[in-house]
Amino acid sequence: MELFYTSNIDGNQAVLDAIESTHCMKVLRHRVGDTVSVMDGKGTLLRCRIAEYRKDGTLLEIIGREENFGAHNYDLEMAVAPTKNIERYEWFLEKATEIGIDTVVPVICSRSERKSIKTDRCGKLLLSAAKQSLKGRIPLLRECCRVEDYIRECDKDRIRLIAYCGSVEGAEKSSLRQVLESCSGGNVKISIMIGPEGDFSSQEAELALKCGFRIIHLGKSRLRTETAAVVACCSVYNMLG
Amino acid sequence: MELFYTSNIDGNQAVLDAIESTHCMKVLRHRVGDTVSVMDGKGTLLRCRIAEYRKDGTLLEIIGREENFGAHNYDLEMAVAPTKNIERYEWFLEKATEIGIDTVVPVICSRSERKSIKTDRCGKLLLSAAKQSLKGRIPLLRECCRVEDYIRECDKDRIRLIAYCGSVEGAEKSSLRQVLESCSGGNVKISIMIGPEGDFSSQEAELALKCGFRIIHLGKSRLRTETAAVVACCSVYNMLG
Numbered sequence: 213m214e215l216f217y218t219s220n221i222d223g224n225q226a227v228l229d230a231i232e233s234t235h236c237m238k239v240l241r242h243r244v245g246d247t248v249s250v251m252d253g254k255g256t257l258l259r260c261r262i263a264e265y266r267k268d269g270t271l272l273e274i275i276g277r278e279e280n281f282g283a284h285n286y287d288l289e290m291a292v293a294p295t296k297n298i299e300r301y302e303w304f305l306e307k308a309t310e311i312g313i314d315t316v317v318p319v320i321c322s323r324s325e326r327k328s329i330k331t332d333r334c335g336k337l338l339l340s341a342a343k344q345s346l347k348g349r350i351p352l353l354r355e356c357c358r359v360e361d362y363i364r365e366c367d368k369d370r371i372r373l374i375a376y377c378g379s380v381e382g383a384e385k386s387s388l389r390q391v392l393e394s395c396s397g398g399n400v401k402i403s404i405m406i407g408p409e410g411d412f413s414s415q416e417a418e419l420a421l422k423c424g425f426r427i428i429h430l431g432k433s434r435l436r437t438e439t440a441a442v443v444a445c446c447s448v449y450n451m452l453g
Numbered sequence: 454m455e456l457f458y459t460s461n462i463d464g465n466q467a468v469l470d471a472i473e474s475t476h477c478m479k480v481l482r483h484r485v486g487d488t489v490s491v492m493d494g495k496g497t498l499l500r501c502r503i504a505e506y507r508k509d510g511t512l513l514e515i516i517g518r519e520e521n522f523g524a525h526n527y528d529l530e531m532a533v534a535p536t537k538n539i540e541r542y543e544w545f546l547e548k549a550t551e552i553g554i555d556t557v558v559p560v561i562c563s564r565s566e567r568k569s570i571k572t573d574r575c576g577k578l579l580l581s582a583a584k585q586s587l588k589g590r591i592p593l594l595r596e597c598c599r600v601e602d603y604i605r606e607c608d609k610d611r612i613r614l615i616a617y618c619g620s621v622e623g624a625e626k627s628s629l630r631q632v633l634e635s636c637s638g639g640n641v642k643i644s645i646m647i648g649p650e651g652d653f654s655s656q657e658a659e660l661a662l663k664c665g666f667r668i669i670h671l672g673k674s675r676l677r678t679e680t681a682a683v684v685a686c687c688s689v690y691n692m693l694g
Contacts, residue, residue, distance in 0.1 A: 282674075282675075284673065284674070303544065307680055307683070310674060310675075310676055310677060310680050311674055311676070311680065311684060312673075312674050344677075345674060345676070345677075347674075388691075389691055389692075431690055431691070431694045432523075432525065432553075432694060433523075433525070433551060433552055433553050433586060433588075433690070434523075434551075434586050434587050435551055435552070435586070436551060436585075439548055439551050439552065442548070442683065442687070443552060443687050443690070443691075446683070446684050446688065446691065447687065449672055449674070449684070450629075450630055450672070450684075450687065450688050450691055450692075451630075451691075453672045453673060453674070
């Protein structure tokens with residue numbers, strides 16, 4: 213099943229942009245009258261009839277809608293420090309999208325060697341991963357933010373976790389699995405923080421704890437930042453999905 | 454902690470090869486008399502004193518041993534069809550090693566677009582991933598084999614699973630999680646087959662079933678071959694690790 217994308221939707225009409233039009237009409241050689249599947253990036257799958265081909269935008273007639281296409285039973289926000297090697301972060305974005313994630317927040321920590329990411333490039337990557345894995349909704353990529361700001365502003369209604377390799381005196385540390393086993397019912401809202409190559413600083417971990425985050429570990433293995441992030445996504449997918 | 458590797462061990466002496474010697478003495482500037490950590494690739498961590506530096510091989514005196522260094526509580530064999538894009542397969546090898554795996558078998562299926570892999574290159578990759586993630590044992594990479602041979606020859610004492618997207622009439626399909634929840638005690642031996650881009654053929658799935666494999670699914674998401682393989686490794690790590 214091939215999936216196209218457009219955000220240009222008005223009533224029962226949708227328009228594919230120039231790139232999607234070329235892919236649809238030239239590469240895949242669709243014709244006017246053909247039926248195609250289009251995602252709106254917000255969770256809806258549209259069944260469309262190709263009404264008119266224009267280079268700058270193919271006109272589609274919407275003949276059916278499927279809400280929550282490819283949706284999962286939880287709301288997962290991953291706040292992950294960008295990796296020094298950006299390819300590793302991009303790999304995390306692709307895999308997390310395939311597995312099932314809702315929001316990515318690149319958090320900049322005191323030990324972060326990388327302080328920014330190319331949001332456009334990462335956005336394109338999330339779109340193609342969502343199309344490839346048949347998800348109607350493209351994960352939201354937030355702007356980079358300082359980890360202290362994220363910790364303070366993270367929604368208090370969410371289960372908020374920080375994967376910290378160190379320890380904070382007097383604070384207990386559970387495995388992510390233990391935390392997830394105690395989650396009941398559907399659509400659990402969960403936020404997980406993954407630190408940079410050098411881990412979070414003790415100050416960052418203490419602040420998180422003070423603000424209501426729980427400290428977790430991801431098992432015995434020593435995992436790279438991007439691997440830890442994917443392992444956390446897998447655990448949520450495995451336990452709550 | 455930096456970890457060196459050698460298979461050249463005799464009694465209380467070990468020798469680093471030329472490449473490891475250069476890395477140890479020139480790059481990291483160790484000196485004779487320093488203590489270093491060395492893995493034998495079979496699960497043992499050696500504490501060694503540098504006795505003598507030679508370009509072609511640094512001589513080490515073994516002063517301590519730690520068995521089962523970085524070991525996990527299960528035995529996981531992943532029989533995964535090589536991906537068309539070999540980088541995706543190499544990525545699976547690296548991540549699976551970090552998470553915790555014992556054996557990789559590249560299985561060639563009727564729908565495999567790639568029929569071989571560079572075993573040397575993949576072996577080097579497994580070694581560096583094991584060193585990086587502080588695992589004393591390098592996962593065993595078996596030679597490519599036909600999927601039918603693997604299915605017939607896979608050890609009957611193992612929990613044998615095939616992740617098949619299709620269905621076989623009359624055969625039930627459980628989630629990997631359900632299967633793992635029913636696993637009791639430590640050191641569970643488990644083999645999981647992951648098919649190529651086009652999935653296993655129905656004949657391959659039927660043969661596996663006939664030979665005692667159980668059909669599993671990995672949840673609702675549509676996963677690429679290498680993502681499915683890593684998700685399966687994560688589930689085992691999460692549930693049995």
